[in-house]
Amino acid sequence: MAVAEFSPSYTKTSLHSSSQLSYISTRLSNHRRLAFRPLHRTRHGRVYCSVASNQVQAPVSVQTEETKNKPDCFGVFCVTYDLKAEEETKSWKKLINIAVSGAAGMISNHLLFKLASGEVFGPDQPIALKLLGSERSFQALEGVAMELEDSLYPLLREVSIGINPYEVFQDAEWALLIGAKPRGPGMERADLLDINGQIFAEQGKALNAVASRNVKVMVVGNPCNTNALICLKNAPDIPAKNFHALTRLDENRAKCQLAHKAGVFYDQVSNVTIWGNHSTTQVPDFLNARINGLPVKKVINDAKWLAEEFTEKVQKRGGVLIKKWGRSSAASTAVSIVDGIRSLVTPTPKGDWFSSGVCTNGNPYGIAEDIVFSMPCRSKGDGDYELAMDVIFDNYLLERITKTEAELLAEKRCVAHLIGEGIAFCDLPEDTMLPGEM
Ligand code: LMR
DSSP: OOOBOOOHHHHHHHTSOHHHHHHHHHHHHHHHHHHHHHHHBOTTSOBOSOOOTTSSOOOSSOOOHHHHHOSSBOGGGGSOOOHHHHHHHHTOOOOEEEEEESTTSHHHHHHHHHHHHTTTTOTTOOEEEEEEOOSTTHHHHHHHHHHHHHTTOTTEEEEEEESOHHHHTTTOSEEEEOOBOOOOTTOOHHHHHHHHHHHHHHHHHHHHHHSOTTOEEEEOSSSHHHHHHHHHHTOTTSOGGGEEEOOHHHHHHHHHHHHHHHTSOGGGEEOOEEEBOSSTTOEEEOSSOEETTEEHHHHOOOHHIIIIIIHHHHHHHHHHHHHHHSSOOOHHHHHHHHHHHHHHHSOOOTTOOEEEEEEOTTOTTOOOSSSEEEEEEEOOSSSOOEEOOOOOOOHHHHHHHHHHHHHHHHHHHHTGGGTTSSSOOOOOOTTOOOTTOO
16 A cells, blocks of 8 residues: 655755754745645634535634644634633543644545544544645645545544644554555565665654654555554554554455355455565465355355365455556555554454454464564454464464465565664565565
8 A cells, every 4th residue: 555655855854963963854844834734724713614504613712822833734724712611511532632644645635634523533532633744745745635634524623734744743643654665666565664664764753753652654655565664663651462563454455355256245245364565475365364254265166266266366456446447446455554563443243353453473373473463453442452262273374374474574674774673675575576566
């Protein structure tokens, strides 16, 4: 799920000191203030952007010294609403801060509006969106923020934009890390691991410095498992368990293929695990999966299809989509991010589980420790998860799990310099590929 959000200039910038970044960000903030504040306020500081009466009521207090100094708020979102009073009357929950990187990209363009609508965190959960872009994408980021303004979402209370993760991630309770550089022509995978790894190392450090101590981090930018590992290693004060690599899209793809083959609607398919890496070595598990509560093998009586066609279809679905679209999947990726978050904030249906790339430390399956590996998880709906214990293995499954594990261990050796483990040594297996590479 790579998105072209980081221009070479950002990559270059990200290697500079944070004071330089602050300078750029401040410069852009000033520009923003000039460009947008006058557009949205009268001389008396009132907002003229109208709000339907059945939605948010008129702001209680308008422009204060505090809001004037707020560095990064955007347009109408710079207004201070008396959220406390509204919380009481509407029984709203306490506002949560959600940071999104790659915020001007295609995936975000689908995701942000779902977040703002209440579809993800619920109709009683006000949110603040903190959008991270690059210098190159900054204008587009302003465009995104303007569309969010114009959408009049009652639950969307604050939007801020910036290019400095140390500012944007301040107090983040969720960090959805989407922005990454896609592999370009002639670029080795090792180069991609290094370039994106540097971005995620920097973002891990920023989260460690300024985010909530219990921030939940979902890494989407590819190669997402190893990027998540780099991020968590650079954020030692945040529990490793809080970091996820998005493999929910692969799970959704697997469910769709199984439903199609069995001739059922996809809500009848459960207990689908994606094991391992979000790459072409990932293992869509048809041994533990169920259709209408029955083992898949009892419903789909075609072992060859399951072992070959089904598995390959899921592993390479991203690549087929790129061929059709001319770009990486975006809408379905955004949907799967929503699914991934909802699986953590709502209790898992009894007996079922969901896939997420999580840290292997202490896993009960014998998978190598200290990598980010997709495994079956269950949640009580509190943002946390436990690994499912009631899974079975056969030789086919174990063999493939070993292959994807070897790939992740090789990726880890490639980024040793970014995770405090000495000098990198890159011996990636030849067929190591993202789902989109064919
Ligand atoms: C996807 O699975 O659709 C993407 O991760 C493909 C890619 O390689 O960008």
